[in-house]
């Protein structure tokens with residue numbers, strides 16, 4: 255880019271790296287150093303559960319953790335592109351193939367607070383990169399359905415219960431941000447398989 259034009263851009267649209275605060279060009283998302291540090295994944299780790307196999311981009315720590323939190327809680331929605339790249343690189347690394355792409359939906363509460371579904375935004379970017387359809391197959395159950403639950407049950411369904419929105423076909427790629435106990439991924443995979451999915455492959459940005 256023309257250096258003069260870039261200087262003007264920096265003055266008119268000041269932009270800084272969300273992770274370290276360095277001044278960056280108007281169109282950048284992170285500084286080069288943070289981006290290089292961040293993109294060292296995917297980690298060679300596969301988890302096979304009763305319902306699916308799970309691949310991870312990295313550990314839920316340092317810069318990866320910061321970038322996820324900045325995206326989810328800091329209002330830096332442009333970072334969806336960075337997180338989509340993490341998912342995309344994980345998919346490429348394992349060269350797995352699937353027929354449709356879907357995501358773990360945000361809870362009702364999170365949707366109300368943020369006004370958008372964090373994983374849906376990432377899924378849309380990934381979908382464009384890999385030229386595979388992304389379909390909303392699962393949604394969070396309405397809060398009213400949780401009223402009858404015991405305290406124990408409610409604790410177990412931290413992010414809410416899920417219901418099927420559309421019938422899955424073939425092999426489904428399911429994406430999510432942070433994998434902790436695997437309860438969420440397993441619950442969603444089970445739903446998809448019971449509704450007719452041939453197989454579920456999960457891709458998570460980080461493993462806690």
Ligand SMILES: [Zn+2]
Pocket residue numbers: 271272273274275276284285286287288289
């Ligand atoms: Zn930086």
